[in-house]
Amino acid sequence: MRIVVIGGTGHIGSYLVPRLVRAGHEVIVLSRGERDAYHPDAAWQRVRRIRLDRDALDAAGTFGATVADLGADAVVDLVCFTVASARHLAEALRGRTGLLLHCGTIWVHGPLAEVPVTEDAPREPFGEYGTAKAEIESYLIGEARRGGTPATVLHAGHIVGPGWQPCNPVGNFDLRVFGALARGEEVALPNFGLETLHHVHADDVAQAFERALNRRGAAVGESFHVTSPQALTLRGYAAAVAGWFGAQPRLRFEPFDTWARDVDPEDARTSKEHLEHSPSMSIEKARTLLGYAPRYSSPQAVRESLAWLIARDQVDTGGASLV
């Protein structure tokens, strides 16, 4: 197939693009060209790269036609954040491509009732990002089921992998939390530490995209959760991290507002958003219909990221090593 990947040099694309090349596809990557893939891979030599700014072309009303004119059998859209942008692309691709694969987020659900939550659970998204992604999903899946542009939405969890910072056991990206746990120091967790995070390794997200491309018949008109097999509680996550360094977890629990007083306001805001979502997703649908088989548990995925960060002196473990 000829496959266009919009935003193919980021977390997901760094794994997805080499996978597609190795599977024998012709791959065209669209991005502004401000960054390269996270990992060097000879597969990139066989990739055609086109520099463009999707936002600028969206504003000019030419992005959809630009993509459609590439004559792709499938289009993977990794960087779409408004329903207007999704509609513009889907309309341009109508009758001109076999599959539009959109990257969504597990935050389309908002707060959960029954967990692990399934794709068909009632949605209560909140916040600009989750709300917009839910609107995009509703539009794309609705159109696909009505015979419009064939589309699939894959909802990724908290993406983890070498090269960037994993969401930590207090639900933000402060690397000092990992350092304190590694050194066996006391760490304060919000509430009872029982709220959840649901990570996924970027290569498992890439795997799901590849499987959806291969099982187009099962994928069209459907959305799927793409996460590790199980979510982590904050305290379970913190204990696992300490254990990786041979340390005993020393955890203190505080009501969220008390906890937040000692935390950078931006980190506290990020934690609040993560805790209010407390995702715990079912991946049964992706397993059954797409054959999705994640290679990484949440701890395995985070551990790999952490090893990468430690090797680059970005986490002060006090000399402790991963055991």
Ligand SMILES: NC(=O)c1ccc[n+]([C@@H]2O[C@H](COP(=O)([O-])OP(=O)(O)OC[C@H]3O[C@@H](n4cnc5c(N)ncnc54)[C@H](OP(=O)(O)O)[C@@H]3O)[C@@H](O)[C@H]2O)c1
């Ligand atoms: N990160 C997470 O934990 C997470 C969780 C759930 C869902 N998601 C979803 O994952 C998707 C993002 O994937 P990712 O994490 O792989 O992305 P990423 O790492 O942020 O990379 C973004 C990619 O898009 C390109 N790009 C950014 N702005 C662009 C523009 N205006 N025009 C053209 N290209 C542009 C970037 O290259 P240039 O900078 O060179 O243009 C890069 O290739 C989003 O749909 C998001 O909702 C992410």
